[in-house]
Amino acid sequence: MSQKIVLTADRPTGCLHLGHFIGSLKSRVELQHIYKQYVMVADVQALTDYFTNPTRVVDNVLEVVADYISVGIDPNITTIFIQSQIPALPELMTYYMNLVSIARLERNPTVKAEIALRKFEESVPTGFVCYPISQVADMTAFKAEVIPVGDDQLPMIEQANEVVRKFNKLYNTNCLKEMKPYLSNTGRLAGIDGKAKASKSLNNAIFLSDEPEVVKQKVYSMFTDPDHLKVSDPGKVEGNVVFMYLDAFYEDKEEIASLKEQYKKGGLGDMTLKSLLNDTLQKMLIPIREKRKALTKKYLLDICMNGSLSARKIADQTLYEVKNAIGINYFNK
Amino acid sequence: MSQKIVLTADRPTGCLHLGHFIGSLKSRVELQHIYKQYVMVADVQALTDYFTNPTRVVDNVLEVVADYISVGIDPNITTIFIQSQIPALPELMTYYMNLVSIARLERNPTVKAEIALRKFEESVPTGFVCYPISQVADMTAFKAEVIPVGDDQLPMIEQANEVVRKFNKLYNTNCLKEMKPYLSNTGRLAGIDGKAKASKSLNNAIFLSDEPEVVKQKVYSMFTDPDHLKVSDPGKVEGNVVFMYLDAFYEDKEEIASLKEQYKKGGLGDMTLKSLLNDTLQKMLIPIREKRKALTKKYLLDICMNGSLSARKIADQTLYEVKNAIGINYFNK
Numbered sequence: 001m002s003q004k005i006v007l008t009a010d011r012p013t014g015c016l017h018l019g020h021f022i023g024s025l026k027s028r029v030e031l032q033h034i035y036k037q038y039v040m041v042a043d044v045q046a047l048t049d050y051f052t053n054p055t056r057v058v059d060n061v062l063e064v065v066a067d068y069i070s071v072g073i074d075p076n077i078t079t080i081f082i083q084s085q086i087p088a089l090p091e092l093m094t095y096y097m098n099l100v101s102i103a104r105l106e107r108n109p110t111v112k113a114e115i116a117l118r119k120f121e122e123s124v125p126t127g128f129v130c131y132p133i134s135q136v137a138d139m140t141a142f143k144a145e146v147i148p149v150g151d152d153q154l155p156m157i158e159q160a161n162e163v164v165r166k167f168n169k170l171y172n173t174n175c176l177k178e179m180k181p182y183l184s185n186t187g188r189l190a191g192i193d194g195k196a197k198a199s200k201s202l203n204n205a206i207f208l209s210d211e212p213e214v215v216k217q218k219v220y221s222m223f224t225d226p227d228h229l230k231v232s233d234p235g236k237v238e239g240n241v242v243f244m245y246l247d248a249f250y251e252d253k254e255e256i257a258s259l260k261e262q263y264k265k266g267g268l269g270d271m272t273l274k275s276l277l278n279d280t281l282q283k284m285l286i287p288i289r290e291k292r293k294a295l296t297k298k299y300l301l302d303i304c305m306n307g308s309l310s311a312r313k314i315a316d317q318t319l320y321e322v323k324n325a326i327g328i329n330y331f332n333k
Numbered sequence: 334m335s336q337k338i339v340l341t342a343d344r345p346t347g348c349l350h351l352g353h354f355i356g357s358l359k360s361r362v363e364l365q366h367i368y369k370q371y372v373m374v375a376d377v378q379a380l381t382d383y384f385t386n387p388t389r390v391v392d393n394v395l396e397v398v399a400d401y402i403s404v405g406i407d408p409n410i411t412t413i414f415i416q417s418q419i420p421a422l423p424e425l426m427t428y429y430m431n432l433v434s435i436a437r438l439e440r441n442p443t444v445k446a447e448i449a450l451r452k453f454e455e456s457v458p459t460g461f462v463c464y465p466i467s468q469v470a471d472m473t474a475f476k477a478e479v480i481p482v483g484d485d486q487l488p489m490i491e492q493a494n495e496v497v498r499k500f501n502k503l504y505n506t507n508c509l510k511e512m513k514p515y516l517s518n519t520g521r522l523a524g525i526d527g528k529a530k531a532s533k534s535l536n537n538a539i540f541l542s543d544e545p546e547v548v549k550q551k552v553y554s555m556f557t558d559p560d561h562l563k564v565s566d567p568g569k570v571e572g573n574v575v576f577m578y579l580d581a582f583y584e585d586k587e588e589i590a591s592l593k594e595q596y597k598k599g600g601l602g603d604m605t606l607k608s609l610l611n612d613t614l615q616k617m618l619i620p621i622r623e624k625r626k627a628l629t630k631k632y633l634l635d636i637c638m639n640g641s642l643s644a645r646k647i648a649d650q651t652l653y654e655v656k657n658a659i660g661i662n663y664f665n666k
Contacts, residue, residue, distance in 0.1 A: 097460035
């Protein structure tokens, strides 16, 4: 099999929004034709964060899968699976945990930043600190070599490759593959309030599953330039969320450039721009929403089950090779 | 099933010695008639320590099982299994890792002492720090309620019960059982050199599988009282390894008491005592050694495989209950 493998994942803690769409989902729709693609619903990883509120995770698993299908990820060519249904993953993690020191984990900049964001303080759960090792298990289980990430995730790939090299050297094998990050060239999409992070809890994201009137209401409440009071006033483009979204979703880039010029000079109203953005998003979201509404729970469960069964086979094979390298396949060498 | 479950384990890092016999194996031979007994060869746990030298672990798995059978642990009533062959264990561990903070792990006195013993310094492997959580998985997987331990292991049971209570409360279940320590009344058997720890690397232990001449040579090189030069000199009983071993293995306690009096007064030679101890041990070890020699590799592998298959069923059932409580059995509720 010469086709390279690409793996991506989402923590199912809410429906997916336009930020996910532009930052990752759209590219997965293309990548599935270039590589063998695995897409994982990372419920176990989400639980390292939401273990006190598991329904938040459980209730969103099928929502996320519905989002995948509705944007065009094709379950006939992409293997969509649920992390908790692949027993080889925690087994692999166990063996990798010996190869990473606690000190190294605590130095990981991504994890450090995430710990600071949450309010764990002195009692950071072990599961949370260890999730980079769990990610190494996810990536190596499927021998993924291409990992689409934002640049905030680069330390994760670096740490994963450290484990891969250490394992292969120590156990004299080449069963684990090193990974290469596949950096997306789109930055993160801000929330409609202009905050860097768009999320369900801040209610500042436009979800792929939002109804038309909700999308419209969110677009019209977008943060623009607070000093741009009259249409004739000159307006600021930087930090203006409407322009950020137009940059991301409006296809005619020349027209956007000219609208920006006009806005800066004065004479272009926020309402005109918001109406343009609303039309753009509505048009884009119609087929996604229609496809989503046609999906039944049974269909989604079947996709997850079939995908998980097929992912399990691949991960079991890797686990077999890993245990063979260590020497602990006592019954079936 | 009203019969309580007892679980014990050994790290397969060497053959078992007289310290294991008197401290644990003898009592397991009795416990198997009182409780449903599981005995685990803890190869995964041993690897948290010996991951750079896995053959040390791998080569000792069957040796340890041979020791079990040779002392009278009966595979027809005791389930003997290998940790690495039970995939539910690392899965359970994953969910428990969310319930224990890194700070709590690092406060565990048993682990602290073990880290100090080893020379990890700044780079303590994550697997090593987390092995108490792995033990919670082992114990809860089989719903063990009786855990034979030395008192140095009490903090482990305490920490395990914390996890059990936290899990049952958080996920509104009673699928995990609290454990009670079953303290053995025999202290730790010293090495033949008088050091507290008897081990293969110090070459100061008498192994169950030692040949008669090796046993004899070890008994005759035992540390006694360095000031007891002539037979007529008064001797010290405290710290005298020969008396420690006689206390542990010689059945006639009255005779031992009178020998101690005589030794303290003077007139009883070390050689006389060593000869008595040698006879005692040789007699005890003959049937063990004979039984051990009759065991084939195939027979031992069969025992491990059958035991592991049957342990797997029990652990899978617990994992099912645990995942049900969290809510992540999507396909088979």
